[in-house]
Every structure is written in C-alpha cells, then in structure tokens.
Amino acid sequence: MIKILIDCFGGDHSPEANVDGALAALEKYPDLHLVLSGDQAVLSPLLESRSYDAARVEILHAPQVIGCDERPTDVIRLKRDSSMIKAIRMLRDDDSVSAMVSTGSTGALVAAALTRIGRLQGVIRPAFCPLLPTMNGGIVGVCDSGANVEVTPEHLRQFAIMASLYMENVYDVKNPRVALLNVGKEAEKGDELRQTAYKLLSETSEINFVGNMESRDLLSGAYDVVVADGFSGNVLVKTTEGTALELLKKLKADIYSKLLYKLGAALMARMFRDEKEFFNYQNYGGSVLLGTSKVIVKGHGSSKATAVFKCVEQAYRMQLSELGPKIEDTISKYEHYEY
C-alpha cells in the first residue's frame, strides 16, 4: 500500500481538478490510497458525485483558505488549519503516509516542507527538479529551480546526485548525462561558485558529469540533468516555458490575421494541437522536491485534472522506486567538501 496526501485547495482549478486527478490515479493503481486535504463541506459533495473505491479514500478536514498574496511565513504561522499546512503536519506525523501533492503556493510549500518535514540523511538542502520536454522526445530535469536562491558547490553536487538518481530510478534514464548550467562550455567559465562546482562534479564518480551547458542547449536532448543555483535555474525553466507559450500565442494570432493562413492552418490543425500538447508543461508532471524525508510534489498552479494525475503518479513512482534510501546511500559516500 502507498498512501498519498492530496492538498485539494490552492490551484486555479482546485478543488475539482485535484479531486479528479487523484481519483484517476486511484483507479490506475490498485494499491494506492488517498488522503484528500481540504474543507469537508466542499469535498464530500464532490466525492459523492464521482464513482470510486471509497475504501481507499479519506478526507482530512481543513477548513481554512490560503489567500493568493499571503507571505509563506504567515501561512505557516496563521493558517494551521489550511489544506496545505494540515497535510504537511499529517505527512510529518503519520508513518503510513509517504507522499504529498500540492498545487498551492510554492513559497508556502517550500517553507512548510523545510521547517516541518525532515531531510534525508546527509542532504544539506532539498531542491526542486521540474522536467521539460526535449526536441528528440526525451525529458530533461533542472535541479534546483527555485528552492535555494543561494548555494555552495557542495549543494550543487548534492543536487546533481539527487537529480541523477531521480532520472535513473523514476524515469529509467540509464546513466543520466549531468551538466552544470554556465555562461560558456569551458571549465574555467563563470564565477568562483561555478568553477569550484565544475571541479567537484568532475570528481564525483557516482554521476556521469558531461561538463558545462549553455542555456540555449537545454532542449537539445544532449542532457538529462542540469544542475543550477535556484535563481538561475528558475530563470532557465521559466524563460523556456514563457518563450514557448509566447511563440505559440504569436503563431495563433498571425494565423488569424489572414484567410489564406487560416486555410493552411486548417490542414495542420492536428499538428498545431500536438505542438501545443508537446509544450504543455503539465504533461510532464510537477516539480518534485528532492531531499526531503518524505516525497513532496508541487504541481503547477494552473494544473488541470490530468496534471494532478501526473503529479500523483510521480509521487507514487518515487515512493515505489525507493529513491530516498538510494539518495542517502550515495550521498553518504562523499565527505562534505570544505570551501
């Protein structure tokens, strides 16, 4: 049995999308159990209108609502009865629960996870690792992408180890090619942080370090894992998403500007639909937080039911693959580097 908590409030399409996504995963995985966190008065009627295996679903009543602009620290302090914070507490206290999925505020989730949920043994800083599609049909993970805006070379080495094991064990990528995000390919490029990290990563035999990556090559398919500080990793991921979205939006606007283009596009309707799906980051699951003692998956705020389903599936597979113990085992082989 694998029991996963779903924070049912906080996303643009919550709670319906969260409930429906979770129930879809329930149907697919017979040993999956769900705890749905949120206002019982809203969740109960929602569940009643769906058909599902009620024996494997329970509700964690959490009536408080988190506002859009609330500060993470205020959420932890003042919203103890919100769906997110109650779920975090249950994740911490209940040994039968192994993972949590949330589409709520990233800042609040990170703050709550780091202060309430322990880290895997030896891990200094948990880090986010979202996945993006590459041009040859594969995926690439970027770690960290926002949990740690300031990092040391040792943090970067741990991100590399965790993300590499994640890709290998959860996505069956053999011997993942790990790169360091930098402003040029040569070893001596970048600031002191990058230069030291390059050296450290080169010395880490448990990963397949292939050198520096320039950001323009992210989608090329030449890399499986890209290691970065949380600030530039965030810029890398969000710029990719933003550019793809803006470009597709521009294409659409231009198509509607001329009858001839509209005719042409009609013949290509299926292709454009496919492109849109290809660049729809919801299809690649959420951003997992690597390094916490229990699995936490952050879904996009705009997640629909399919995206939530992918997140639950991700959490399920992470738990099944015993990623946590594997990370602890590998990290224990390295003395912390003194810098």
Next chain:
Amino acid sequence: MIKILIDCFGGDHSPEANVDGALAALEKYPDLHLVLSGDQAVLSPLLESRSYDAARVEILHAPQVIGCDERPTDVIRLKRDSSMIKAIRMLRDDDSVSAMVSTGSTGALVAAALTRIGRLQGVIRPAFCPLLPTMNGGIVGVCDSGANVEVTPEHLRQFAIMASLYMENVYDVKNPRVALLNVGKEAEKGDELRQTAYKLLSETSEINFVGNMESRDLLSGAYDVVVADGFSGNVLVKTTEGTALELLKKLKADIYSKLLYKLGAALMARMFRDEKEFFNYQNYGGSVLLGTSKVIVKGHGSSKATAVFKCVEQAYRMQLSELGPKIEDTISKYEHYEY
C-alpha cells in the same frame, strides 16, 4: 564625421559579411567613415571587387588570427597584431575614432575593452545590453547579459541607468519601463542582492522602475529594460533565443512529416518566413557594451552582412545621440551606495 572601426575577422561569415555590412552602412550615412581592421592581403582584394566611396574607408593592417578556443587573457597578451586587439588599441589612442564593431570572441573583446579602453566617468562596471523582440512589436533590452557574472546592488543600479538612457536616446523609447529580473514579483523575493537592488532602484528617481519581472514575462511587451546580474541575464537571453530556435526547428520537422501538413504550410509559407525573421536576433542588432568611454558593439558570431550593418548603424546612432555624456551626467547625481 563619425569614424567607426570594424573588426573584420572572427565571425562565422567574416571577413566578407563584415566588409559588406560595413559598406552598406557607409552608403546609408554620408558622414560615416570606416576603418577596416584585418589582414590587408585579404581585405584589399575584397574591397577592390566592391564599389564604394574609397575616400571614407581605410584599412588597419592586422595579420594575426585569433583561434576559436584561445583564452581571452592569451589573446590580449599574445595576439597584439590580431584584427581585434589592433582595433582596440586604435580605438584607445586615436581621438578621431569613436566606436568599434566586432563579431569576434566575446570573452576576448570584454577583456580587451575593460583593460584597454577607459570607462565613462562614474561607471563602475561596463555591461552588455542586447535587444530582443517583444510580442507587441517592440524591443526589450537586458543589462547585463554576461560581462559581469558577479555584481552588487550599485552595479545593478548603474546598469538600470545606462540601459534606460540607451533605450531612450538611441531607440526613442519614452520613459522606459525598467524591471529587475527576479524569481517572483513581490519586493521581498530573491536573495539579499535582489532585495537591496529593489530598494535602491525604487529610490532612483531618474529611472522609471516598475518592480520585479519573472523571466516568463520577458517577451510580453510590459518592459523596456530588464536589469540582471551577468550570469542570470545571460541565461535569460540565451534561453529565449534557444527555445525560439528549437521550437521553429521542431515545427519545420513536423511539417515535413506529413503531406497534408506540407500542403498547409505551403499556404502559410510567407507567415513562417516572417516568424523566422521575427525571431532572428540578428535583425535587432548586436549587444552593445554600455559604460566604456568609447562605443563598443558586439555582433553575434554568426552575423551575416545585414547583422553587421545593424551593428554599425547602432554604433553610429549611439555616437550621434551623445549617450556617453548623458550617462556620465545622470550617474554623477548618485552617491555610490554603501552595502
């Protein structure tokens, strides 16, 4: 008279593209004079086969060639007779020459510029400011995008002032909207550098600071200048270029996969050509180095003649607009912030 130096070697299409681009600018601007730097034995025959106003063109003989993988410091030290380093020396020593355009190694150019060419009075660090097209048909400048991988809040303020004056005086953008690249929109987001810079930019009345920008909004058209450290600014610009290129490449491959799509695309051929031009960064000129006492424009290594022409035009307009004295004037109004 405005005299501009052209480093004719170093780009993928040099020296032909550099010579042709420069001569096109010569034809457009009657008071423009050119100094073409490079091997006379190559440049003379090239010029002889073109028709142009020979009275306004001279050659600076520089026979040495810079290799692709040479370290910037080695270039400065060992390649004194290369087209780039001889040009930098002439730019420094000859008062009649006001600007330089190069498509050679960025690292070598920055190193040579910073050590050989002085800075404008009050400027602590020169910074690159490339331009990107926005979705509403405008442009946005990103400063810095790679000259300074480590910066202080005061550097960021100076980048904001320089880039704002650049957009206003060279591109007629009225009251440019200046944003700080950050991982979220709220003032308290990011590391200490970003938080202090936010405060400092808010207090700088000479610029129109509109707050933090998340990287996904770069192309939205809501900003005219984005201020960043050279590392994340580089990631921002290169990721945008890379994603747009990869996406257009994917569209092309997908079109060729089915006859129906090929038919549709035939009707839309003009549109696809326009999109490609829209996202062709060469159409928006080079990356100018703001803050040096003489104008330096870095063209893309893959620059063709049109791109070189745009770079020369940029340098010409920067000189004409008296951007340098305006930057000195504004920067002198601010005491350096102590951090």
